[in-house]
Amino acid sequence: MGKSSKDKRDLYYRRAKEEGWRARSAFKLLQLNDQFQLFNGVKRVVDLCAAPGSWSQVLSRELKAPENPEDVKIVSVDLQPMTPIDGVTTIQADITHPKTLQKILEIFGGEPADFVCSDGAPDVTGLHDLDEYIQAQLILSALQLTTCILKEGGTFVAKIFRGRDIDLLYSQLSYLFEKVICAKPRSSRGTSLEAFVVCLGYKPRPGWNPQLELTKSTEEFFKMPILYLDLPDPEERLIAKFVACGDLNDVDSDATYTLDANFKKMALDPVQMPTAPPYKKALEMKRRGELVRR
Numbered sequence: 385m386g387k388s389s390k391d392k393r394d395l396y397y398r399r400a401k402e403e404g405w406r407a408r409s410a411f412k413l414l415q416l417n418d419q420f421q422l423f424n425g426v427k428r429v430v431d432l433c434a435a436p437g438s439w440s441q442v443l444s445r446e447l448k449a450p451e452n453p454e455d456v457k458i459v460s461v462d463l464q465p466m467t468p469i470d471g472v473t474t475i476q477a478d479i480t481h482p483k484t485l486q487k488i489l490e491i492f493g494g495e496p497a498d499f500v501c502s503d504g505a506p507d508v509t510g511l512h513d514l515d516e517y518i519q520a521q522l523i524l525s526a527l528q529l530t531t532c533i534l535k536e537g538g539t540f541v542a543k544i545f546r547g548r549d550i551d552l553l554y555s556q557l558s559y560l561f562e563k564v565i566c567a568k569p570r571s572s573r574g575t576s577l578e579a580f581v582v583c584l585g586y587k588p589r590p591g592w593n594p595q596l597e598l599t600k601s602t603e604e605f606f607k608m609p610i611l612y613l614d615l616p617d618p619e620e621r622l623i624a625k626f627v628a629c630g631d632l633n634d635v636d637s638d639a640t641y642t643l644d645a646n647f648k649k650m651a652l653d654p655v656q657m658p659t660a661p662p663y664k665k666a667l668e669m670k671r672r673g674e675l676v677r678r
């Protein structure tokens with residue numbers, strides 16, 4: 385798909401380029417914040433699975449006041465390298481690895497985070513059940529790290545896909561947070577199962593001291609005697625409150641729009657070129673004449 389046709393198809397994609405966001409996902413976080421005031425009083429924030437960095441850009445722009453830039457600490461983590469963002473410490477690391485937590489804690493000087501967000505998505509295989517399973521594991525890893533770093537009363541937001549068993553996740557989260565809401569921002573395509581769990585008021589279980597260890601699997605981590613997250617009875621599963629957010633009269637994120645005279649230029653350049661795209665190796669091989677058709 386060419387640049388201009390995508391600009392045409394998706395107005396959030398085009399708007400992101402016009403406003404300087406690295407990805408259209410920026411609008412999702414902005415709309416979630418408008419609805420839930422996620423950033424109020426936030427000084428330490430962790431952005432998990434952050435590349436190319438539009439959520440980190442939002443965090444930096446919304447939280448970093450010019451008069452107290454040192455007051456706020458934003459740490460962004462991704463497997464991919466990220467081009468630096470003003471006021472953000474970026475770490476290239478796997479969120480499932482315990483050492484990543486140690487690095488974040490070092491940057492925060494041992495202080496807990498007020499807010500952790502995760503827009504993580506694994507590379508899809510096309511095998512629906514497998515993709516759903518891997519996504520669920522990634523959310524659990526994000527949650528695991530969050531329980532080790534979030535302050536009591538803090539907020540956790542994560543991308544989810546509303547598949548068959550999502551109510552189990554809501555139930556599990558409700559063990560750890562006062563309120564669990566499923567939110568669908570206007571900029572998230574209506575045709576996609578994507579949504580976000582907004583978990584307010586972290587309430588670590590009394591006597592539970594969550595710690596990441598290399599030898600413990602995610603399942604073992606959550607199988608604490610007082611926090612056995614696997615609810616056996618489907619009747620007990622929680623149906624989270626569903627909230628649509630963002631201006632519902634705004635453009636349709638699924639629609640194909642025609643560019644009118646208001647758009648002087650057909651195609652806009654990307655705000656940030658990908659630092660390590662998966663096709664990089666193929667391009668290098670092509671340049672060296674090593675890519676041959678068999």
Ligand SMILES: C[S@@+](CC[C@H](N)C(=O)[O-])C[C@H]1O[C@@H](n2cnc3c(N)ncnc32)[C@H](O)[C@@H]1O
Pocket residue numbers: 406407409410432433434435436437438439440461462463464477478479480503504505506507522
């Ligand atoms: C949809 S993108 C995030 C977009 C980002 N929120 C933004 O606004 O630019 C999902 C990211 O999850 C990252 N990811 C997937 N698994 C990960 C893991 N185990 N550790 C760290 N990052 C991971 C991918 O590398 C990818 O960059």
